[in-house]
Amino acid sequence: MKIVIADYGMGNIKSIVSALNYLGVDDIVVSADYETLKSADKIILPGVGSFGKAMIQIKQNNLDHYLKEIVVENKKPLIGICLGMQLLGTSSTEDGFTEGLGFVNGRCIKFDNTDLKVPHVGFNQLKTENRFKLYEGLTGESDFYFTHSYKMVSEDEINQSYCNYGDDFIASFEYNNIVGVQFHPELSQKNGLRLLKNFIENF
Template sequence: MKLVIVDYGMGNLKSVTSALRYLGFYDIELSNEFSVLQRADKLILPGVGNYARAMSKINELQLTSSIRQLVLDEKKPILGICLGMQLMGQSSTETAHNTGLGLINGVVESFVRKDLKVPHVGYNQVTPCTNSRLYSALHANPDYYFTHSFRMTSNADIGVTTCIYGEEFVASFEIDNIAGVQFHPELSQTNGLHLLKNFVELF
């Protein structure tokens, strides 16, 4: 099983790699080369930081078309983590309006309620979608570690798992070969490790 972590310069690469190795997955490569991404059995798109800066780096590396081809045309499984999940949507209002990768129908915006402490940091429970692969064999309403200032919403049928932090938002989604999580599974102890294992083995 070859796992390739997409390296565009803004991901939590060491923590994700360490978590996967802890689970016994050792064939892991970090790359932004199309030929390497194409050889992957599964792709992981991490991300930490500003949406506009991340998309700028991805576009500079000509990764947008590469990722879309591999995921949408060749149906290669991919997991987006935190900012990586947000980048998989249509757009974000962080730092003006920015266009994302467009892998799924979702938009990223700031929290509406002004009384909420932002960023949202800490453990929160999620409510998994029906027949979820990501949360397979996990107890009901598991908790995960979040740290984010913007959140995704979607009305599309993309297997949404929700979280409530003052208001409801997309904690994760999963449809066909595409999955994304707003939280950090690599920092979420047993529940996070279980979810990563589920992605590698069930997608």
């Protein structure tokens, strides 16, 4: 099993690698190289920071074109984590309006409830269903660790699960071979490790 973490200079890569190593994955490469991404069994798109700056970095490294061919056209499994999930959508209002990769029909907007503390930080429970392959075998409460100021919403069915923080927002989606999670599975202890294992085995 070869997992390539798409490198555009903005990601919590060390924690992801540690979690994958714990799961027995040793062939892990961090790269923005086309041939390396193409050779992966699975791809991870990480992300911490600003949507606009991330898209600039992605385009400078031609990752938008590489990932469209490898993931959208050739159906390589990919999981986007936190900002990485948001980048898979159509747009974000962070840093002004910025277009995303457009792999799924989801847009990101800021939490607008003035009674909420923003960013949304900490463990929170998900509303999941048995049909989700990501959550297979999880027992007890499906709580995961979040840290974000923008939320994804969609008018489409993208096989999404929800979390509530003031109101419902998309916490994850499973769109064919493309998976996104707003939370950080690598920081979510037992549940996060199981979710990463499910991505590796079920997609």
